[in-house]
Amino acid sequence: MEAPEITGPSVSVVVVSQNQSQLLKPTLQALSARENPSQSEVIVVDCGSTDGSARLDEEFEGITMMRLPRNFGWTKAVNIGSRTAKGERLLLLPNGCEIAPDTIDRMVAALDSDHSVGAVSVAGTFYALPKPGDVALREVPPSAAEYPFDQPVLLPRVTLVSMNYLPDGYGQYFGDAELFYKMREAGKRVLVLEDLSIPRKRAQLDSITAELAEADRLSGLGAFYSKNYGFMAGFSFWLGQSLKALFAFKLGLAGKLLGGTKVDGL
Secondary structure, three states: OOOOOOOOOOEEEEEEEOOOHHHHHHHHHHHHOOOOHHHEEEEEEEEOOOOOHHHHHHOOOOEEEEEEOOOOOHHHHHHHHHHHOOOOEEEEOOOOEOOOOOHHHHHHHHHHOOOOEEEEEEOOOEEOOOOOOOOOOOEEOHHHOOEOOOOOEEEEHHHHHHOOOOOOOOOOOOHHHHHHHHHHHOOOEEEEEOOOOOOEOOOOOOOOOHHHHHHHHHHHHHHHHHHHHOHHHHHHHHHHHHHHHHHOOOHHHHHHHHHOOOOOOO
16 A cells, blocks of 8 residues: 655745734734645744744744744845745745735635746735846836735745755845846746735834844845846945945944945844
């Protein structure tokens, strides 16, 4: 008699959280009401919380809580969660999102229905991938979405595995831009389900100062340009932004940019 085939979940939901129990609790409450719960798993990567949110797996059954000692940045947290995931697909779900019971099934159906689709997102704000020299992201219509920054995204797990996960050189910002750049280069597109919305609560992440966030963001853009458009594209961007900060007497920001400071180990 042949042994029965053992399969993992269809979807692994990955949520990154730090000291935001007011967001994480409603997110987990909504996930606990999802349809077909046996076909998905929920992984929370906690980045050194001290507000009790790292213990919410005691309140919600079936949650895998990964407790990191501190905040190593969103990029590393997603990589840790993705490497732990067993699902064929990953749903990268921002903390504070409250999905409807059928949201995951609808996103899976959309992803599986068209081989040209590399990722599925929901109604929200979308951007073009940054080009050398861009300091800010350029908003585009959902039909032209290339970069679903800070949006819920469903994609095949093999997409991340094939690129050996997100580059660890990033901190909080733009590690996922690498993912969507490679997706575009492979001829895949981002499909936005404009008739599907996910309510979301937001809160400031107190452990990251505005100055550190800006340094991480600009450094992330520079790294993205270097990796995909050549060393000089990234170097000239980094140098220009560092000098701009110096001339504006933003010495703290300039120091962080010149020192390569990013969100990594807070």
